[in-house]
Amino acid sequence: DAKTTQPNSMESNEEEPVHLPCNHSTISGTDYIHWYRQLPSQGPEYVIHGLTSNVNNRMASLAIAEDRKSSTLILHRATLRDAAVYYCILSWSGGSNYKLTFGKGTLLTVNP
Amino acid sequence: DSGVTQTPKHLITATGQRVTLRCSPRSGDLSVYWYQQSLDQGLQFLIQYYNGEERAKGNILERFSAQQFPDLHSELNLSSLELGDSALYFCASSAGQGRFGYTFGSGTRLTVV
Numbered sequence: 001d002a003k004t005t006q007p008n009s010m011e012s013n014e015e016e017p018v019h020l021p022c023n024h025s026t027i028s029g030t031d032y033i034h035w036y037r038q039l040p041s042q043g044p045e046y047v048i049h050g051l052t053s054n055v056n057n058r059m060a061s062l063a064i065a066e067d068r069k070s071s072t073l074i075l076h077r078a079t080l081r082d083a084a085v086y087y088c089i090l091s092w093s094g095g096s097n098y099k100l101t102f103g104k105g106t107l108l109t110v111n112p
Numbered sequence: 113d114s115g116v117t118q119t120p121k122h123l124i125t126a127t128g129q130r131v132t133l134r135c136s137p138r139s140g141d142l143s144v145y146w147y148q149q150s151l152d153q154g155l156q157f158l159i160q161y162y163n164g165e166e167r168a169k170g171n172i173l174e175r176f177s178a179q180q181f182p183d184l185h186s187e188l189n190l191s192s193l194e195l196g197d198s199a200l201y202f203c204a205s206s207a208g209q210g211r212f213g214y215t216f217g218s219g220t221r222l223t224v225v
Contacts, residue, residue: 043204100145
């Protein structure tokens with residue numbers, strides 16, 4: 001599986017933007033970049049995904065480097081409810097199956 | 113509500129016992145995935161089914177088995193339970209093979225005593 005590298009933890013203040021980085025230098029051409037987040041004792045929640053172009057949705061934006069070896073999840077205005085573990089994942093294509101392999105993620109703390 | 117339903121939410125059982133966890137995927141999703149999350153291991157992929165057929169296997173113990181039924185719901189069977197099997201078990205589903213991501217359920221918390 002292609003690996004991703006994320007900081008163990010990050011801290012932000014409420015209502016400020018947050019940039020969560022992810023390195024994936026061994027990404028292959030068919031790998032999608034996914035971001036999920038997980039609140040304590042809850043299942044992972046889909047945030048956003050992309051292939052080559054930057055993506056926006058109501059939750060966040062995903063900025064993908066031109067060489068695709070890194071990406072950044074952007075939360076435009078952090079709220080206390082955004083405090084969670086954020087996972088950057090490459091959807092690995094094992095043939096026709098796209099398996100999501102979770103790493104340890106980044107624990108985001110949001111200060112009031 | 114994500115649309116993926118897992119039952120039961122909590123389960124407490126003794127070592128050596130067998131339990132069955134159930135998952136109903138989101139309407140229209142053909143793929144079901146099972147993950148185990150323990151405190152020291154993070155989210156570990158166990159197994160995937162697509163339209164009733166096993167498609168991918170991860171770190172699933174031989175004491176564990178799963179199946180997907182014609183109505184697409186899935187069951188994860190855990191037998192000869194050990195204390196170390198205590199964990200959160202998540203089910204996820206996707207429309208196709210998962211290229212565009214999964215939808216996770218809220219999990220079953222298994223405690224083995």
